[in-house]
Amino acid sequence: MSYIEISGLAFTYEDMEMRFDLAVEQGELLAIIGPSGAGKSTLLALIGGFEQALAGAIRIGGDDISALPPAARPVTTLFQDHNLFAHLGVAQNVGLGLHPGLRLSKADRDQVAWALGEVGLTGFEDRLPGQLSGGERQRVAIARCILRKRPVLMLDEAFAALGPALRREMLELVLAIKARENLTVLMVTHDPEDARFAADRTAFIADGHVVLSGPTADVLSSPDPAIRAYLGS
Ligand SMILES: Nc1ncnc2c1ncn2[C@@H]1O[C@H](COP(=O)(O)OP(=O)(O)OP(=O)(O)O)[C@@H](O)[C@H]1O
Numbered sequence: 001m002s003y004i005e006i007s008g009l010a011f012t013y014e015d016m017e018m019r020f021d022l023a024v025e026q027g028e029l030l031a032i033i034g035p036s037g038a039g040k041s042t043l044l045a046l047i048g049g050f051e052q053a054l055a056g057a058i059r060i061g062g063d064d065i066s067a068l069p070p071a072a073r074p075v076t077t078l079f080q081d082h083n084l085f086a087h088l089g090v091a092q093n094v095g096l097g098l099h100p101g102l103r104l105s106k107a108d109r110d111q112v113a114w115a116l117g118e119v120g121l122t123g124f125e126d127r128l129p130g131q132l133s134g135g136e137r138q139r140v141a142i143a144r145c146i147l148r149k150r151p152v153l154m155l156d157e158a159f160a161a162l163g164p165a166l167r168r169e170m171l172e173l174v175l176a177i178k179a180r181e182n183l184t185v186l187m188v189t190h191d192p193e194d195a196r197f198a199a200d201r202t203a204f205i206a207d208g209h210v211v212l213s214g215p216t217a218d219v220l221s222s223p224d225p226a227i228r229a230y231l232g233s
Pocket residue numbers: 013014016034035036037038039040041042043
């Protein structure tokens with residue numbers, strides 16, 4: 001049995017019917033690629049509990065989490081829009097991942113310090129988001145995600161707005177944190193290069209279905225016409 005098992009997970013938007021089947025092993029980074037509108041973000045939203053599936057099951061570590069509210073699921077999601085509060089310092093922005101009310105205990109503050117250390121921002125506690133670079137702001141957002149100590153990290157086009165060098169740096173950071181914390185990572189990306197660089201395996205999604213998933217090099221070199229059309233080669 002795989003660590004994450006998604007079976008017959010169904011969802012409909014107007015006339016678009018989706019049905020996902022996917023298996024992910026513990027500790028791997030799976031890239032999710034596919035054309036615009038294929039259902040990549042919807043799949044992550046279903047796993048995160050932000051959308052409710054019409055049928056099917058999501059098992060993580062053997063437990064069916066399909067009926068759990070988002071906060072009770074063993075997953076955390078990093079979006080492209082990091083939603084930092086401009087008037088709050090870095091440590092406070094990260095602390096929001098623990099308590100919306102910002103009443104942090106000593107243990108909570110230690111946890112924030114740990115998360116900032118993980119993303120290389122120790123010493124930045126009191127800076128405002130406006131005093132940070134784009135990459136540093138995304139590091140703050142990563143810290144806020146990992147603070148929740150969930151075993152599954154999902155990235156939804158998280159680094160799409162960053163240039164190539166910075167994107168590579170962020171992927172390296174994610175890989176380092178994944179290794180240290182033994183995370184399982186699902187990464188939706190528009191760029192097959194991200195998959196090539198960081199992903200053990202890749203799933204190609206089209207028309208609301210997983211067309212193929214397997215080792216990244218195999219998927220990217222597959223003769224499947226939909227994959228060839230998507231890659232333009
Ligand atoms: N809130 C919504 N209401 C109605 N339809 C939606 C909504 N969100 C997504 N859809 C539709 O569901 C389908 C899948 O969208 P989704 O955003 O999951 O695709 P995607 O593969 O992530 O696309 P992209 O790469 O462009 O982000 C699309 O046809 C889209 O138009």
